[in-house]
Amino acid sequence: AQSVTQLDSQVPVFEEAPVELRCNYSSSVSVYLFWYVQYPNQGLQLLLKYLSGSTLVKGINGFEAEFNKSQTSFHLRKPSVHISDTAEYFCAVSDYAGKSTFGDGTTLTVKP
């Protein structure tokens, strides 16, 4: 069985400040890791994914994430956020069978 824990349900931050959204996972097998973003009343869209190789992954909109196998974490970061980054962010893991498990989400609110 696999699980995902997003450690913060809400993260408020001021515009142009850095942000980190934390994600820990557990699995008995190797997994693939994903971050998705959801704007209000819309579907999810992929920000970035880690499959293998370099542990630092760069995604769209200036986001990046670092895979840490020893700490089973995949935290999402952005050095300077904009008002338009206000959204809900989901961490997800997927196993070889293709079954995906999503975290409960982190609501990022960027304040002016």
Added chain:
Amino acid sequence: DGGITQSPKYLFRKEGQNVTLSCEQNLNHDAMYWYRQDPGQGLRLIYYSQIVNDFQKGDIAEGYSVSREKKESFPLTVTSAQKNPTAFYLCASSISSSGGYNEQFFGPGTRLTVL
């Protein structure tokens, strides 16, 4: 434009009625999924299909049914047996579910409210 469409965007149902949510994709993806999203609970998998004419139950399949007669279509029926159907329903697809490394593409969602 390739993508996933879901209709309707908003749906109201009286208790005791079945209702069908539409999901269509023109991405030529083999795998399709239905999720239910409730506030603060993330996404929970209802059903998924890896190929036409085949589908499997997810974590919360009770009270729901699906069909996959065509590659591009994966409708979800919410039956009267579903005790708490008010939620936001998301359909997704991926090139293939095998291997686990393909990201999912999501539709815009259908918000179902039971009156």
